[in-house]
Amino acid sequence: MNSATIVPKNDKTEMSDPLSQLEWPFHSQSKPPLPAANKAPISMETMVELRGVTKRFGSMTAVDAVDLQIRKGEFLTLLGPSGCGKTTLLRMLAGFEIPTSGEILLEGKDVSGVPPYRRNVNQVFQSYAIFPHLSVADNIAFGLKMRHVPRAERERRVEEALDLVSLKGFGKRKPHELSGGQRQRVAFARALVCQPKVLLLDEPFSALDAKLRHAMQLEVKHLQRQLGITFVFVTHDQEEALIMSDRIAVINHGKIDQLGDATDIYHAPASAFTANFIGEANLLPSEVIHKNGVSAQVRLAEGLELNVRTSAIKEGSVQALLSVRPEKIYITKNKPMKENAFKAVIEEEVFRGAMDELRLRVAGKLELMAMVANESAHERAWHKGDIVYCAIHTDDVVVVEQK
């Protein structure tokens, strides 16, 4: 397993205080490569278990009978549009909300009604929530003070935490003297210094600009790997979720729509909602007309026939909703010797930096969106009005719903 290269130093040393053994990757010039998100060794032990957790506010159901097991040491993302219930779910894990029904188990113990100050769970807040009247060091020491950690140990751990987030020497500063990014690191240090069983993150990067945000995403991902702490991360940004997570729980209308690793969620969406929410998708309603051997034939609403893997179609299904990712549509000038190849007109061409987005119309009816790599700065390969051929590999047609 190539991810062994990133197993942190603390493997060999004492496990009691992982923070002391680590460097925040910010200031290390030679960063070890990030592990592929889905190859990390994660224990199969359960850290948090949700059983039928429901939360209602008046007549509104924010979280609807959610069952979920969060593994020890994993980076789990709750992903969904605003108002889907992901934040309520996180607030129940933190103890700010009590479930209307159901149980939340932390290491096997029911903590549903336990107040936040008696849970060994800490949160990094969206607004960072740095105490403005306390110095950076006092902010970080706050949790230790409340847990009656002796002064000498407290000071040592605060120093280590400052070092971990590369804010060494910032201890005496006041929060208003820090930049947004520095404040965020204080928020991380303040939560991590408590050595929580689970770290909760509520859209912590939403206030950062795109460049800093991407750097922080990688750093935090890396930090999580080093410390081995279970992270539960809430975001509405699907790209962020794909970059950072070991597993993603896609949430819609208070329910988990799909749970899986990033590649699963992207390549095998289990519903139209997930297919549409994660990345972009061409969603095509179809009718099953023929099924034999390895490929089955479906007919799209526009009358076109398409080949699909037989294994994707369940016994007895007559209708299927298909999802095709825009970058899986291959565009050629000449007719390819492939199945699922159609003649199309480019109705619109949108320059999107690394990619070109093409709006195609097939057989005068079906609209498709395709993404092609942007090959040359001097000459664009495709123009509005071009007649082209588009081809879709059978394996790239995903059946998201069927009946």
Added chain:
Amino acid sequence: MTAIADPHITSAGKRQPGTTGWLLLSPMLLWLGLFVVAPTAILFVYSFCQRDELGQVVFEFTWENYARIADPVYLNILLRSIWYAGLTTAICLVVGYPVAYYIGRAPAQRRSWLLLLVMIPFWISFLLRTYAWISLLKAEGPVSALLQWAHLIATPLEILYTPTAVMIGLVYTYLPFMILPIFTSAEKLDNSLIEASLDLGAGPWRTLSNIIIPLTKPGIFAGVLLVFVPSIGMFAVTDLMGGARVPMIGNVIQNQFGQARDWPFGAALGITFLVLFVIAFWFLHERGEERR
């Protein structure tokens, strides 16, 4: 008007607090000059003057008025005034803080209703309200009757014209001045700071003492000033509800300008307390700045 008309100043975008600023400030400066600075200057001059037998101010220099303040009679009254004002402030703080905090944290719509309730007493004349208290608290009044009916007291209530009545009157009068500034601070308090404190292991009480109180300190400071300063000089409540039996420094000063017709001595008392207040304020303010 030249500043507004002159395109060189406005379009150059230079930071000139100059003419326009002074123009905008002028009504307030005029007001302050006419009604604060000038009267204080007059008082200051009077405090070094003498008076004749008829109570007319005689412009002849003397230290006599300030020397009289050291008289134990006046020192006692001063100490009592500080004690009453301090007690009023403390009670207002203890009673007002939870109310102000609750209103500040309430949902927006309920908040405006509750604020209105705090303000309503201001719609009625202060003297009327004080007389209302007198008829409530008098021996044959409704409070006395209720307590007797409930067998909590055997004889009619003898609270009016006592220090207790004065305290009730003072707390009643100044409570809104404690609530409003603390409310303003509590309203601004970011809820996620409270949640962060709970999250980091601080229970409700330690969150109150470590986060909520320190962060509402500006409101507490303003409230303490707004209650302590006027209540130390209050004379109407002590006169009406204390029956002039427990004079405070405000009563003494008022008396010098009234019945006693000794304006120079009254002026000397007034100037002395002004100086004491300025020193006290400066001291509190400096301490507040240091902590920051």
